[in-house]
Amino acid sequence: xxxxxxxxxxxxxxxxxxxxxxxxxxxxxxxxxxxxxxxxxxxxxxxxxxxxxxxxxxxxxxxxxxxxxxxxxxxxxxxxxxxxxxxxxxxxxxxxxxxxxxxxxxxxxxxxxxxxxxxxxxxxxxxxxxxxxxxxxxxxxxxxxxxxxxxxxxxxxxx
Numbered sequence: 001x002x003x004x005x006x007x008x009x010x011x012x013x014x015x016x017x018x019x020x021x022x023x024x025x026x027x028x029x030x031x032x033x034x035x036x037x038x039x040x041x042x043x044x045x046x047x048x049x050x051x052x053x054x055x056x057x058x059x060x061x062x063x064x065x066x067x068x069x070x071x072x073x074x075x076x077x078x079x080x081x082x083x084x085x086x087x088x089x090x091x092x093x094x095x096x097x098x099x100x101x102x103x104x105x106x107x108x109x110x111x112x113x114x115x116x117x118x119x120x121x122x123x124x125x126x127x128x129x130x131x132x133x134x135x136x137x138x139x140x141x142x143x144x145x146x147x148x149x150x151x152x153x154x155x156x157x158x159x
Contacts, residue, residue, distance in 0.1 A: 002139050004041040005050045012036035012060045014068040016106075018113035021079050026093040034067075034115075036060055036122065037144035037152065040130070042137040042159075051135060059129045063122055070106040072113045115145040115153025123157040131159075 017031040038060055042050045073089060075082065081092040089105050091098045110117040123143040130138055138159045146152035 002041045003044055003050050004039055005053065005056065006037070006039045007053060007057050007060060008037040008144075009035045011057065012038070012064055014064040016067050016070050016072050018072040018074075020112050020114050021074075021077065021093065022112070026079075026096065029071075029098065032147045034118075035146040035152075036064060037146065038126065039142040040138055040140075041142075042135075042139040045137055050137065051130065055133065056130075059126060062129075063125055067106060067118075071100050071104055072118070073100075073105050073107045074110050074113045074117070075107040076109055076111045078111060115147050115151075116155060117153070119143045119145045119153050119155035120157070123155045127157050127159055 013033065013035050015031060015033050017029060019027040019029050021027070038056060040051050040056060044050060073082070073091070074080065079093065083090040084107075087102055089100045089102060089107070091100070108118075108121055110121055122145065123141050126143065127141050130141070140156055140158050142154060142156040144152040144154045
């Protein structure tokens with residue numbers, strides 16, 4: 001049996017643009033005001049907690065800042081043609097094409113910019129940040145990325 005803590009929404013938010021690809025199609029470019037939900041499970045430390053809420057929120061807010069007001073590029077896409085230029089990203093899907101200034105893009109190591117894959121990226125980064133702070137008691141990290149109320153993608157990272 002393990003304990004768990006959660007932090008969510010409030011300051012764990014970001015606004016970003018994306019388009020997902022599926023079933024041979026590409027969504028139109030659009031954006032969301034995403035909310036992030038985080039659950040960390042593990043044994044209690046000698047201080048009697050899984051992780052300090054303040055530390056967990058600070059890490060989550062920093063990750064949200066990376067994503068905020070960016071175009072989320074699925075860098076490992078199997079269906080997009082992606083060219084990184086000196087000052088921009090050029091993206092093609094069949095006859096459609098886009099050019100984005102580099103400063104407006106966050107190129108993520110994911111195959112598609114779905115809420116599920118964003119949740120996995122977020123959870124992996126969160127895991128690394130918690131480990132870098134010396135936590136050895138954490139057993140799992142679950143992240144939900146909510147695109148709109150009632151619509152979220154989830155990932156659980158076993159540590």
